[in-house]
Amino acid sequence: MDKIKEYIQDIRKEMKKVSWPDQQELIDYTIVVVVFTVLLSAFIFVIDQVYSTVLEAIYQ
Numbered sequence: 001m002d003k004i005k006e007y008i009q010d011i012r013k014e015m016k017k018v019s020w021p022d023q024q025e026l027i028d029y030t031i032v033v034v035v036f037t038v039l040l041s042a043f044i045f046v047i048d049q050v051y052s053t054v055l056e057a058i059y060q
Contacts, residue, residue: 021029
């Protein structure tokens with residue numbers, strides 16, 4: 001039981017050392033992640049469409 005208590009105390013000590021972002025930073029980072037995800041998804045979609053078109057032309 002003492003090991004569990006010590007473990008939880010260590011977690012609390014480490015969590016106090018963490019540098020948490022403020023609300024505006026969190027919003028900015030979230031926007032960056034969403035925009036990057038949309039752009040990457042669009043890029044993969046375009047590449048998939050190009051490959052599909054090329055393969056259709058080859059196999060027909």
